[in-house]
Amino acid sequence: MARVLVYCELLQGEPAPVSLEALTLARELGEVSAVVLDPEGERAAPALGRYGAGTVHLGADAAYRDYLGQPAAAALGALVQELDPDLVLLGATYDARDLAARVSARLQLTLLANATGVVPSGPGFAASSTIFGATQAVLTELRGRSPLVLLRPKSVSASPAGEVEARVLPLSLPPDAPRGPRRLESVVAAAAGPQLEEAKVVVSGGRGLQEASNFELVERLARLLHGAVGASRAVVDAGWTPYARQVGQTGKTVKPDLYIACGISGAMQHTVGMKGAKHIVAINRDPDAPIFKLADLGVVGDALKVVPELIAELERRGVSA
Ligand SMILES: Cc1cc2nc3c(=O)[nH]c(=O)nc-3n(C[C@H](O)[C@H](O)[C@H](O)COP(=O)(O)OP(=O)(O)OC[C@H]3O[C@@H](n4cnc5c(N)ncnc54)[C@H](O)[C@@H]3O)c2cc1C
Structure with a gap:
């Protein structure tokens, strides 16, 4: 064996x-x-x-x-x-x-x-x-x-x-083991909400959100669903949100029960990090966006309208963060 x-x-x-x-x-x-x-x-x-x-x-x-x-x-x-x-x-x-x-x-x-x-x-x-x-x-x-x-x-x-x-x-440390650079300080990142890789719900935003200030919509929706926030590389590179949130080939791999992609095209380098999600919901105004090939539920529409409506509907039903 x-x-x-x-x-x-x-x-x-x-x-x-x-x-x-x-x-x-x-x-x-x-x-x-x-x-x-x-x-x-x-x-x-x-x-x-x-x-x-x-x-x-x-x-x-x-x-x-x-x-x-x-x-x-x-x-x-x-x-x-x-x-x-x-x-x-x-x-x-x-x-x-x-x-x-x-x-x-x-x-x-x-x-x-x-x-x-x-x-x-x-x-x-x-x-x-x-x-x-x-x-x-x-x-x-x-x-x-x-x-x-x-x-x-x-x-x-x-x-x-x-x-x-x-x-x-x-197991003992070999006596001749080199030490090398010493760790002076170790800080645990203060994070609100669940960790991206372990979250049951992930709400991710992409360039379709148009500008940095709109990324807040994704954060609000994630908070209401008690989920974590993810992002495409395009918006991480643009500085809208930290790299720690990037999903994909050069970011994190997530496997939530629900993944909501808002304004994300669905490039292979992104989907490799989220295609294991149990249920995928995509909001994109282009009906031919590749993300729809993976989505269980696709909404063809403007994320800047659909996401606020989703948030309002959840709040109307009494869901709170
Ligand atoms: C080596 C390498 C590694 C990479 N690693 C990663 C990685 O780890 N993760 C990653 O994400 N990418 C990665 N990329 C980049 C990847 O190829 C894509 O460029 C990136 O995922 C695109 O991000 P995006 O979907 O947000 O932007 P875009 O491709 O610009 O797509 C934006 C989408 O939003 C839609 N849209 C526009 N306006 C609206 C609106 N108002 N409402 C709704 N939808 C709208 C558009 O129809 C479009 O589909 C990598 C690339 C390379 C070469």
Whole structure:
């Protein structure tokens, strides 16, 4: 049976959603062990067991919190050398991208970034991803020992495996591990409402809103629906709203129950980040806009009229933010 090592991260003491997604995928591919490099990692071990990790290699050295990338790369590299897994899966977070690149360079291992899935292929594995600005889907055979794969968030739905108790094995920081740049301060962004990637409802705005001040309509509708605000790259580039809200190939991938696209054309680079939504509603004044090909409900009309009417109707029905 193939052995899959999953690098798991914590977000405010809890396993990051993308780590649980990676564990869920890993369960389909072989026997799963997890590695956590975080002083608070022990708290997360039971949850990692529930999502399929039989073993959790726990590095709790404060260096992982205090220094960027390098101590973690030394520890993960040493563990990969020792275990020689058939596959190493990491959720594609900013930190994991840095880490995977370092480990790949250090050990000369294959690295595939931005994967949307992994399947068995011959004696090894193949990973799916998109290329050429998300216009082509490809399946890439992973060659060499212990290939590293960065899994895009929301490519897989996380689901627990049952009440499995993970064996926790301490992992020490290699004595010669370099420290590198030190983290001086860590600030959690104050965010109102649900996180974009986890929200059940996402209301997104695009260039069809005509000008920055109209983006507020999208924010009001999202608040009323207790949802998160998303955006196309066009309006992020124009400075109407922060990059953290960008949905798509070079932004975030969302999988809400409801995605409302207001004045968004539906370019492939946008839809790759939201096509997994259960229900898609599109408001666009061009009946031929590509977004309508994906939409479950399409409203051909002026978003500057339709969105205020929607807001007024919700308020008339007593819905409040
Ligand atoms: C390498 C690469 C990566 C990219 N990554 C991303 C990404 O991550 N996310 C992303 O979004 N894009 C990305 N893009 C850009 C993408 O190709 C599109 O340019 C972008 O998504 C367009 O944004 P938009 O739909 O808001 O604007 P437009 O394409 O300008 O579309 C505006 C739409 O609004 C409609 N409209 C106009 N007025 C109104 C109105 N009053 N009411 C209703 N509808 C109206 C129009 O009919 C049109 O369909 C990327 C591009 C490249 C090359």
